[in-house]
Amino acid sequence: MARGPRTPGGSPPRILIIGGGYVGLNTAMRLQRRLRPGEAEITVLDSDSYMTYQPFLPEAAAGSLEPRHVVVPLRRVLSRCRILNGWVVRVDSARRSVEFRPHEGESYEIGYDILVVSPGSVSRILPIPGLADCGIGFKTVEEAIHLRNHVLGQLDLAASTRRADVRRRALTFVFVGAGFAGVEALAELEDMAGYACRRYYPGISREDMRWVLVEATGRILPEVGEEMGRWTLEQLRARGIDVRLNTRVDTAEHGDIVLSDGGRFPSDTLVWTAGVRPHPLMRATDLPVDDKDRLKVTPRLNVEGRDDVFSAGDCAAVPDLTRPGEYCAPNAQHAVRQARRLAANIIATLRGTPLADYRHAYAGSVASLGLHKGVAQIYGHKLRGPLAWFVHRTYHLSRVPTVNKKVRVLSDWTLALFFRREIVSFGAMSRPRAEFEFAARSTVHAGRLDGDLPPA
Incomplete structure (x- = not known):
């Protein structure tokens, strides 16, 4: 692209960023800091008005962090950017435009001079009978809050019912996928539930609960290495967690979980963390993608054959220059670092200077296994x-982005040193109008309310 491209009419170049996650947010933050006033116009498109720092979701679900403190409001931190909330449904790079659909109203086209495609990924759902009806993911703060409320609600149910079958079903928690998300979510919630039973549910012991981790491969946490993965497996099993390797979920209809190893049990809790896939938007573009629906990008993070389109993160096949022939893993560590290089290369494109390749030095991996428990491999050093x-x-x-969020997170951790965990289930959050609807029904149908009781 020529130095200092201008749109018709002489207005500044338009930089359009699809997605406000790790790549989108960090790219926009770096651009607004380093671009000169009037050098370019930046617009960020995302369905939400905030970015979720996903590594903190397990602690938010366990009550160690306030959920609001694991999200970063886009409008607060991107003060020099235009924020639009809705969905991009099509990308037409030949016409340099995208079709944008707001939450309400008709779709419209938005033009650009430089495009950043970074919508991230979605859960990789397999065609397992019943999974879509009873499963829940663990990628958003809404899912983390729901799961916390659900687990505590199941403890309330088990403590209140006289039916043994209802109690067993309520106290069985199944997690599928033994990567970071699955292991950390299960470990934090099991730790929280054990604490809750010990202090507030005298009729439920830790042994009454059944926590099951299902993994299709023969190891867990491959990111921390084989040795530390084995150590983590031993620790989880020592806590009474039923870890099943080389096992798949065959069916989950009506909460009846059937495993490929012959295991079968009822459960009202099925958490699906078995991998991710690129955002479906990748199929609605005229950009080159690989067999996994990832955008094909060069080491300079521009899409192959497109000097004005960039991409990184989960939706891009970024060559790993430290391992020729392989691609960078879809994780937060890469996404944040790629965003820095991507922003620098956009600025270089605007100013007509050479672009640089993305090359990284692997720092290692860390995982939390509950309060005061963890496993890590940092620059070759193994910690536990x-x-x-x-x-x-x-x-x-x-x-975590911004000083504001760092201080709030640190404050949560500090307060937790002096006060007990908050153990309360806001079950009605998933149906906030349930109480009002019950009041309306009872007004119309005055009298005995058998079968029409208010929500618990």
Whole structure:
């Protein structure tokens, strides 16, 4: 692209960023800091008005962090950008435009001079009978809050019912996928539920609960290495967690979980963390994609054959220059670093200077296994237990965007040193109008309310 491209009429170049996640937010933040006033116009498109820092979702679900503190409001941190909320349904790079559909109203086209495609990924759902009806993912703060409320609600149900079958079903929690999301979510929630039973549910012991982790491969947490993965497996099993390797979920109809190893049990809790796939938007573009629906990009993070379109993160096949022939893993560590290089290359494109390749030095991986428990591999050093847990918190505190969020997260952790966990289930949050609807029905149908009781 020529130096300092201008749109017809002489207005500044238009930079359009699809997605406000790791790549989108960090790219926009860096651009608004480094671009000169009037050098370009930046617009960010996302269905939400905030970015979720996903590594903190397990702690938010377990009550260690306030959910509002794991999200970053886009309009607060991107003060020099235009924020539009809705969905991009089509990208036409030949015409340099995207079709944008707001939450309400008709779709319309938005033109651009430079495009950043970074909508991220969605859960990879397999065609398992019943999964779509009873499963829940663990990628958003809404899912984390729901899961916390649900687990505590199941404890309330088990403590209140006299039916043994209802109690067993309520106290069986199944997680599918033993990567970071699955292991951390299960470990944090099991730790929280154990604490809750010990202090507030005298009729339920930790042994009454059944926590099941199902993994299709032969190992867990491959990111931390084979040795530390084995250690983590031993720790989870020592806590009474039923870890099933080389096992798949065959069916989950009506909450009846059937496993490929012959296991079968009822459960009202099925958490699906078995991988992700690129956002479906990748199929609605005229841009080149690979067999996994990832955009084909060069080491400079521009889409192959397109000098004005860039991409990174989960939806892009970014060549790993440290391992020729392979691609960068779809994780937050890469996404944040790629965003810095991507922003620098956009600025270089605007100013007509050479672009640089994305090359990284692998720092390692960290995982939390509950309060004061963790596992880590940092620059080849293997850590476990409280030290790994401390490193996990320190690393992610340094990575969460904005000083505001860092202070709020640190405050939550500090308060937790002096006060007990909050153990309360806001079950009605998933149906906030349920109480009002009951009041309306009871007004119309005055009298005995058998079968039409208010929501619990």
